[in-house]
Amino acid sequence: xxxxxxxxxxxxxxxxxxxxxxxxxxxxxxxxxxxxxxxxxxxxxxxxxxxxxxxxxxxxxxxxxxxxxxxxxxxxxxxxxxxxxxxxxxxxxxxxxxxxxxxxxxxxxxxxxxxxxxxxxxxxxxxxxxxxxxxxxxxxxxxxxxxxxxxxxxxxxxxxxxxxxxxxxxxxxxxxxxxxxxxxxxxxxxxxxxxxxxxxxxxxxxxxxxxxxxxxxxxxxxxxxxxxxxxxxxxxxxxxxxxxxxxxxxxxxxxxxxxxxxxxxxxxxxxxxxxxxxxxxxxxxxxxxxxxxxxxxxxxxxxxxxxxxxxxxxxxxxxxxxxxxxxxxxxxxxxxxxxxxxxxxxxxxxxxxxxxxxxxxxxxxxxxxxxxxxxxxxxxxxxxxxxxxxxxxxxxxxxxxxxxxxxxxxxxxxxxxxxxxxxxxxxxxxxxxxxxxxxxxxxxxxxxxxxxxxxxxxxxxxxxxxxxxxxxxxxxxxxxxxxxxxxxxxxxxxxxxxxxxxxxxxxxxxxxxxxxxxxxxxxxxxxxxxxxxxxxxxxxxxxxxxxxxxxxxxxxxxxxxxxxxxxxxxxxxxxxxxxxxxxxxxxxxxxxxxxxxxx
Amino acid sequence: xxxxxxxxxxxxxxxxxxxxxxxxxxxxxxxxxxxxxxxxxxxxxxxxxxxxxxxxxxxxxxxxxxxxxxxxxxxxxxxxxxxxxxxxxxxxxxxxxxxxxxxxxxxxxxxxxxxxxxxxxxxxxxxxxxxxxxxxxxxxxxxxxxxxxxxxxxxxxxxxxxxxxxxxxxxxxxxxxxxxxxxxxxxxxxxxxxxxxxxxxxxxxxxxxxxxxxxxxxxxxxxxxxxxxxxxxxxxxxxxxxxxxxxxxxxxxxxxxxxxxxxxxxxxxxxxxxxxxxxxxxxxxxxxxxxxxxxxxxxxxxxxxxxxxxxxxxxxxxxxxxxxxxxxxxxxxxxxxxxxxxxxxxxxxxxxxxxxxxxxxxxxxxxxxxxxxxxxxxxxxxx
Ligand SMILES: Nc1nc2c(ncn2[C@@H]2O[C@H](COP(=O)(O)OP(=O)(O)OP(=O)(O)O)[C@@H](O)[C@H]2O)c(=O)[nH]1
Ligand SMILES: C[S@@+](CC[C@H](N)C(=O)[O-])C[C@H]1O[C@@H](n2cnc3c(N)ncnc32)[C@H](O)[C@@H]1O
Ligand code: SF4
Ligand SMILES: [Mg+2]
Numbered sequence: 001x002x003x004x005x006x007x008x009x010x011x012x013x014x015x016x017x018x019x020x021x022x023x024x025x026x027x028x029x030x031x032x033x034x035x036x037x038x039x040x041x042x043x044x045x046x047x048x049x050x051x052x053x054x055x056x057x058x059x060x061x062x063x064x065x066x067x068x069x070x071x072x073x074x075x076x077x078x079x080x081x082x083x084x085x086x087x088x089x090x091x092x093x094x095x096x097x098x099x100x101x102x103x104x105x106x107x108x109x110x111x112x113x114x115x116x117x118x119x120x121x122x123x124x125x126x127x128x129x130x131x132x133x134x135x136x137x138x139x140x141x142x143x144x145x146x147x148x149x150x151x152x153x154x155x156x157x158x159x160x161x162x163x164x165x166x167x168x169x170x171x172x173x174x175x176x177x178x179x180x181x182x183x184x185x186x187x188x189x190x191x192x193x194x195x196x197x198x199x200x201x202x203x204x205x206x207x208x209x210x211x212x213x214x215x216x217x218x219x220x221x222x223x224x225x226x227x228x229x230x231x232x233x234x235x236x237x238x239x240x241x242x243x244x245x246x247x248x249x250x251x252x253x254x255x256x257x258x259x260x261x262x263x264x265x266x267x268x269x270x271x272x273x274x275x276x277x278x279x280x281x282x283x284x285x286x287x288x289x290x291x292x293x294x295x296x297x298x299x300x301x302x303x304x305x306x307x308x309x310x311x312x313x314x315x316x317x318x319x320x321x322x323x324x325x326x327x328x329x330x331x332x333x334x335x336x337x338x339x340x341x342x343x344x345x346x347x348x349x350x351x352x353x354x355x356x357x358x359x360x361x362x363x364x365x366x367x368x369x370x371x372x373x374x375x376x377x378x379x380x381x382x383x384x385x386x387x388x389x390x391x392x393x394x395x396x397x398x399x400x401x402x403x404x405x406x407x408x409x410x411x412x413x414x415x416x417x418x419x420x421x422x423x424x425x426x427x428x429x430x431x432x433x434x435x436x437x438x439x440x441x442x443x444x445x446x447x448x449x450x451x452x453x454x455x456x457x458x459x460x461x462x463x464x465x466x467x468x469x470x471x472x473x474x475x476x477x478x479x480x481x482x483x484x485x486x487x488x489x490x491x492x493x494x495x496x497x498x499x500x501x502x503x504x505x506x507x508x509x510x511x512x513x514x515x516x517x518x519x520x521x522x523x524x525x526x527x528x529x530x531x532x533x534x535x536x537x538x539x540x541x542x543x544x545x546x547x548x549x550x551x552x553x554x555x556x557x558x559x560x561x562x563x564x565x566x567x568x569x570x571x572x573x574x575x576x577x578x579x580x581x582x583x584x585x586x587x588x589x590x591x592x593x594x595x596x597x598x599x
Numbered sequence: 600x601x602x603x604x605x606x607x608x609x610x611x612x613x614x615x616x617x618x619x620x621x622x623x624x625x626x627x628x629x630x631x632x633x634x635x636x637x638x639x640x641x642x643x644x645x646x647x648x649x650x651x652x653x654x655x656x657x658x659x660x661x662x663x664x665x666x667x668x669x670x671x672x673x674x675x676x677x678x679x680x681x682x683x684x685x686x687x688x689x690x691x692x693x694x695x696x697x698x699x700x701x702x703x704x705x706x707x708x709x710x711x712x713x714x715x716x717x718x719x720x721x722x723x724x725x726x727x728x729x730x731x732x733x734x735x736x737x738x739x740x741x742x743x744x745x746x747x748x749x750x751x752x753x754x755x756x757x758x759x760x761x762x763x764x765x766x767x768x769x770x771x772x773x774x775x776x777x778x779x780x781x782x783x784x785x786x787x788x789x790x791x792x793x794x795x796x797x798x799x800x801x802x803x804x805x806x807x808x809x810x811x812x813x814x815x816x817x818x819x820x821x822x823x824x825x826x827x828x829x830x831x832x833x834x835x836x837x838x839x840x841x842x843x844x845x846x847x848x849x850x851x852x853x854x855x856x857x858x859x860x861x862x863x864x865x866x867x868x869x870x871x872x873x874x875x876x877x878x879x880x881x882x883x884x885x886x887x888x889x890x891x892x893x894x895x896x897x898x899x900x901x902x903x904x905x906x907x908x909x910x911x912x913x914x915x916x917x918x919x920x921x922x923x924x925x926x927x928x929x930x931x932x933x934x935x936x937x938x939x940x941x942x943x944x945x946x947x948x949x950x951x952x953x954x955x956x957x958x959x960x961x962x963x964x965x966x967x968x969x970x971x972x973x974x975x976x977x978x979x980x981x982x
Contacts, residue, residue, distance in 0.1 A: 526968075526975050527953050549823040552973040554794045554844050556925060557666075558612055558859040559873040561918050562884055562908075568917065571978055583949065 001219065001254035002075045005185045009077045009214070009258060010130075011059075011094045013122065014104035015112035015470060016083035019134040021045055021056050022166035023104055023175070024080040030172050031064040031076075033244055044080045044245060048361075049353055056082040057353060059090040059200065061212060061258055063242040068180045076179060077258040083114055085472050086347030089294040089326065091118060093273060095125040096291065097199045097214040097258065100183035102175070107133040107141035107163070111153050111438065112470035113412050119154050130178050131158050137165035145439070153438040188255025194218030195284040196277040198228065199258075201268050203322040207239075209265035210247075213277060214258050217284065221252045225280040226263070229287045230272050234280050235263035268322045294326040296344025297405065297475065298351055298454050299388045301332055301369035301497065302358070303340030305579075305588060309364055310339050316362035317341060320354060327354055334391065336497050336581055337367055342389055348454060367579065367588045369497040373451045376403040376478050391496040393485045396536070403478040404501075405450040408433065410443065411461070413469040418442045420464040428452035429481075429503060450475065451501065486511055486540070488594075489532045490518070493582045497591055504535075511541035514594055521590040524548040529584055603934055604877045607863020608661040610855050611685050613644060614869030615670040616891045619702075622738045623803035624765070624796060628871035629668040630891055641677040643898035645684040647868040650902065652688025654878060655866070660689035662696040662855035665719075671701035675713025682718040696759075696854040698723055703749035703762075704741040711749075711756050721759040723792070723853075724750060729779050733768055738803075747786075754787065759851065761790035766829070767822040768796055770815040777828045784836040789851035793829055794844050795822060826971060843925045843970060860922045862915070862934075868903065870894035875910075882915055884908040912938050921977055929964025946980050956980075 012020045021042040028034050028043065044060040045051055061079045068074055079098060081091040095101065101122040105115055122129050131150055133143045143163050150158035162178050164171030200212040213220070220226070222240040227233070241247040242259045253259045265271060274291030278284045304313045317329050327350070332342040345351040351371060358364050375387040378400045387393060387402075409430075413421050415437075425432070425446045434445035448457075453473065461469050486507055488498040498518075502510050511533030518531050526548055533541040556564060578585040618629045663685055665678060682697065698721040699714055701707055711722070726746045728734050734743060741749075753760045764783060766776045783791060798808045798816075807813040817825065833839055838846040842860060845853065858865050867874035867885060870893070874885035886905045888894040897903045910918070916938035923930030932940075940947070940963075947963070950956040955969035955976050969976050 526950075526955055526972050526979070548972050548975055549819075550826055550971045551975045552843055552971055554797050556843070556859075556922065557856060558865060558867060558875075559871065561859065561875070561922055562873060562886070564921050565914060565917050568921065568977060568981060572982065583953070 001190075001252055002257060004188060004256045006072055007075045007077070007186055007256040008100070008179050008183050009079075009098035009186055009256065010100040010102055010179060010183055011079040011081055011091070011098050011122075011127075012102045012104060013081050013091055013095075013118035014083055014134075015106070015109070015114040015118075016055065018083065018104050018106040018109065018112075018115075019166045020083065020104050021080050023102070023132070023134065023164070023172075024060075024062065024078060026166050026169055026172045027076075027078060027176065028062060028064060028245070030169070030176065031066050033062065033064040049357060055084060056080060057084075057087055057090075058082070058202075059094045060245065061094075061199075061243055062245045063258065064244070066176050066180070069177060070180070074180050075257070076176075081118075084347075084349050085114060085117070086345075086349040088114075088117065088121075088472075088474075089346065092121050092125075093199060093291050095121055095127060096274075097197055098127070099186055100128040100130065100179075102179070103129050103131045104134050104166075105131060105146055105150065105161075106135050107143045107146050108135055108138050110142075110146045110149050110441070111412065113410050113472035114470065116154065116410060116412075116443075117472040117474075119156065128183050129156055130175075130182050131156065131161035132175060133161050133163050134166050136163050137168050137170065149438055153443070186256030188215070189217045190219060190254055192217035193282045193284040194220055194224075194226070194277070194279045195286075195288065196220060197288055198271060198273055198275040198277055200273055201265075201271040203268055207262045209268055209271065210260050210262055211265070211271055211277075212243075212258070212260050213253075215253050215255055216288070217255055218279070219252050219254045220261070220277075222249075226277050227280045227283065228271065229276040229278060229283075230290070231270065231275065233270065235265060238262045238264060268325060273325065294346060296326065296328055296346060297373060297450060298345045298347055298371050299342060299374065300345075300351060300371040301334060301337065301340050301367075301389065302329075302343050302355065303334065303337040303367045303369070303497075305365035305367055307338050312362065313341070313358070313364055313366070316358050316364060317343075319362075320357060324354070326350070332389065334369075334496055336495055337369070337579065340367075344388070348458070365588075367497075367591055369591050370500050370594075371454055372501065373405050373454055375405075375483065375501060378403065378480075387501075390485050390499045390501050393499075393501075401480050402483040402501075403480045404483060406476055406479050407448055407450050407453060407473040408476045409446045409448050409453065409471060409473040411446070411469055411471050412438075412441055412443050413465055415440050415442055417465040417468060418444070421461065421469060424457075424460055424464055428457065429506070447476065448473075449481070449503070484535050486514075487534050488514060488518070489530075489534060490522070490586065491529045491582055491584045492532075493584075495581055495586070498594060507533075507535055508540050515541045515543040517594045518586075518590060519543045519545050521593055522584065522586055525584060527583070602877060602880075603937065604862065604864040604875070604882070606931060606934060607861030608854070608858045609655075609658050609689070609863060610662040610664065610858040610865040611648070611660060611689075612855075612865055612867045612869075612872055612874070613663065613665050613670075613681055614668065614867070614872040615665060615673050616668040616870045616894075617672055618667065618669045619672065619704075620738065620740055621803075623807075624737060624799065626799035626802050626805075627668065628889055632891075635672075637674050637677050639895065639899075641680045643895050643903065644677075644681045644868055646901075647898050647903045648681070648684040648688055648866070651866040651868070651874075651876075655689070655864075655876065658689050658864075659692050660685060660695060661692045661863075662698070662858060664697075664855040665699040667700055669702050669707075670699050671707040671710060671714075673699075675710055675717050678714055678719065679717035696721055698853065698855055700725065701749070701753070702741065703746035705745050705748065708749040708752050711752055715756045720757060721761070721853075722753045722757045723790075724753060724760065724762040726750070726762040726783075727765045728768065729764075729782055733771070736769055737765065750786065759790065760788060761792065761847075761853065762788060763792040763794065765794050765796050766825050767817045769813065771817060771825075773817075773821055773824045773828060776825050777832060780829060780832050784832065784838065789838070789848040790853065791833070791838060791846045792844055793833075793846060795826065823971075830967075839927070840970075841927045843973065857926075860926050862919045862922055868898075882910045884910055916940060917981060920980065924963075924965045924973060924976070925970070927964070927970075929959075929962045932958065932961050932963050935963060943980060943982075946982055950976060950979060 079094040147158040195217040196213040276287040328344040329341040377385040430446040430448040482504040528547045529545040871889040
């Protein structure tokens with residue numbers, strides 16, 4: 001156990017790609033926590049998908065020992081956090097477990113939307129914040145200008161920001177000193193009853209469920225019998241350890257310390273992040289306030305291309321959900337797609353990541369239906385139904401009104417692109433809340449419907465600003481609007497998987513875009529195919545896919561029979577990527593691509 | 600079902616793999632070499648024919664086809680030896696058809712008489728185009744004038760003459776093709792093969808096309824219009840399509856190719872030649888070494904053939920349909936049923952409903968609408 005004054009706990013927060021994970025590498029390396037030969041870049045990003053995409057998805061914690069200039073050795077617990085807005089929840093709960101934050105800002109980019117979002121969260125969590133300007137090895141770095149910007153835009157001191165290059169290692173010793181000198185030591189009482197925060201939990205195939213905790217008061221020891229206050233479950237601890245970043249067993253953890261335990265817990269679902277852990281015998285009288293639960297905001301259907309894979313898909317989802325409490329799913333049947341699952345995600349990146357993992361790690365071919373947000377359907381009876389899937393829209397005569405989730409979006413953008421950004425937000429039914437300047441960059445705040453943002457807003461924003469804008473959002477509530485369900489009919493048959501909720505004023509536009517896109521995506525058939533978008537019985541957009549005129553091999557003699565036969569067999573296999581709707585075959589990719597709007 | 604090949608007849612295909620130059624569009628198994636020891640090739644053909652004859656026993660042979668490559672580079676002596684070797688193994692039908700593919704250069708025309716004496720009674724000429732600039736663009740060694748002379752000579756020597764044209768060529772308009780086809784129909788032919796130019800992988804055109812350098816190819820719509828015009832003009836001239844790309848006056852159809860399209864049996868000798876043989880009720884797909892040298896060596900060593908593939912009922916059905924539906928006549932329903940088409944009866948009905956297939960009497964056929972999209976019909980049918 002370590003004396004409180006010799007402990008520092010902090011999270012590393014920043015906008016995407018500003019270098020959090022690389023800084024974590026350097027801290028781990030310089031303190032000799034990991035042997036030089038075992039080091040690798042962004043070593044905390046352990047999942048395949050993190051390494052491949054070069055992003056952090058899950059927050060990770062490491063304990064390092066640092067002999068400071070004052071002659072004492074300090075225990076530093078760092079938590080590397082994800083930058084992408086979908087995983088903001090990981091950041092916020094990590095912050096609850098520590099007392100300070102290193103705010104990393106890329107000195108070539110300056111303050112971005114997630115920089116702001118993270119600072120506000122850190123301030124809410126009462127954190128001491130140490131600004132760190134990274135990437136000063138790059139010629140484009142402008143540390144002085146970025147310091148000013150931090151002071152102007154965020155309003156925190158930045159004159160003593162630490163200048164570093166996480167890549168070359170420049171300035172890292174200063175970061176370590178700043179942590180010790182400028183971040184507060186944790187508080188807590190060793191003799192009080194045990195009170196620890198359940199920060200995270202995950203499934204390890206060898207150890208079972210591993211629980212990450214932060215001890216607030218008291219001492220937890222190997223072999224203790226503990227109680228989880230919310231779930232009221234009791235467990236006997238099997239192992240107690242600290243992460244370096246691999247597990248190193250330890251006998252006890254005292255106040256201010258961070259570590260993990262295992263206790264024959266079967267499922268991650270049996271643990272609740274934010275829960276308070278105490279001793280079975282001597283309980284703390286007051287539980288911690290807990291975390292706001294993460295709520296899925298984007299829903300879509302995932303269906304196996306091959307109906308025989310349904311059971312495999314369910315198994316795979318269960319396994320993934322073990323490690324990702326924010327991913328939810330329940331069974332769904334679709335007239336067109338058969339058996340599948342309605343799944344909830346924190347955002348589109350989260351959706352993509354999960355789908356990618358299902359396809360690659362579990363070798364499944366999936367159809368993804370149109371992503372949708374959750375609508376509140378207020379019935380005339382006074383009841384409120386939550387609509388996760390436009391296909392489930394109740395009979396309109398019973399509906400009083402529909403409310404949709406709205407977000408507050410903060411966008412930072414260089415002045416020259418401001419016009420385009422305003423236009424985009426306006427098109428998406430946005431209401432401007434604020435517009436301020438920070439040097440040559442504008443900060444716009446919009447109230448936007450989540451459903452207009454969920455699909456391709458981020459892509460569009462990137463393209464109209466050539467990648468120079470950054471974006472962050474949070475949900476601010478539900479509001480009534482003139483919302484309708486738009487259905488899509490292919491060859492006069494409704495395709496439920498393509499139906500979507502739209503604002504009445506935008507319906508024609510979306511309908512038109514949708515039928516045009518489908519016309520491109522569906523291959524020509526032997527007959528002509530009408531493609532229509534409709535609201536109720538009224539067709540609002542229509543295209544006709546003309547019939548295939550010619551598809552025949554010119555020469556086919558004795559030597560071609562085998563070749564032709566093999567070609568046909570190959571095409572039959574390729575057809576699995578198609579779905580049959582009545583007489584029409586629709587390629588899988590159409591379900592996602594049809595919803596992307598080009599303008 | 601055991602001997603259902605009889606419905607298609609029995610033929611012999613002989614592949615001559617050499618050409619004077621490689622045409623830029625051609626993906627046939629053809630090679631340009633400086634010298635060929637034709638005597639050795641004749642020996643090898645004879646040996647292979649004898650080997651297959653021993654397997655099939657005496658059957659009635661309805662056709663022999665010399666294809667290539669450029670068989671009109673064969674010495675008439677070699678052609679004669681092949682025909683005699685076949686006669687030694689099988690009983691020639693009274694009306695046996697013996698076809699040789701010829702390139703219409705003057706040098707080759709000089710050998711036509713020799714071929715007739717050897718027993719060839721039908722000539723299939725690769726005319727390809729009726730004007731010189733287009734022939735040059737196709738990399739052909741003959742002029743239009745030479746082709747016409749060769750054709751006139753062939754008409755005198757052989758009872759039956761066919762020629763090939765390629766359309767949808769670079770820079771060709773629908774009108775230009777219509778005019779060219781009218782001219783072709785005006786010549787006294789009773790059989791025409793009219794192929795839309797296919798850009799094949801692994802050819803010079805394929806590479807140029809991929810590099811975006813094959814200029815002036817008609818677009819999809821123009822090519823489709825050319826198809827329509829082809830059907831209209833040939834019907835008007837009394838030479839409707841009896842197969843996707845083959846047109847003939849009644850009774851002048853290529854009997855040899857009908858063996859393929861009707862899933863008959865045939866022996867294939869020479870490099871890269873395929874065959875189909877039904878032996879003791881089992882149908883086999885035979886294939887030979889592709890390289891001329893490799894085939895010759897294998898044949899000389901006693902077996903100019905690679906491993907055979909045994910065709911089960913599903914493969915046979917697939918072949919029956921993919922070959923047979925190319926024919927105006929379609930396929931015999933009883934044969935298709937014996938091979939299990941009932942498993943696909945829902946698809947047959949669906950395709951019949953949308954007017955792509957029809958059942959007339961004992962035949963199942965692709966309609967006039969179905970034949971131009973036959974690949975799509977087959978994919979749906981065998982789904
Ligand atoms: N030149 C230079 N590149 C750096 C520096 N620090 C990080 N990078 C690069 O910036 C990119 C992003 O670094 P990460 O450490 O993955 O950033 P992150 O903030 O953890 O990203 P997310 O977890 O996705 O939010 C990588 O390509 C790093 O190699 C630096 O000091 N100098
Ligand atoms: C075996 S090939 C060639 C026979 C002979 N060597 C000749 O060139 O005249 C038979 C016919 O197929 C046609 N053909 C070959 N390649 C083609 C292609 N890529 N596209 C369309 N037709 C083609 C030509 O009309 C050719 O006459
Ligand atoms: S088209 Fe005929 S002549 Fe030209 S290379 Fe092919 S086989 Fe030989
Ligand atoms: Mg990271």
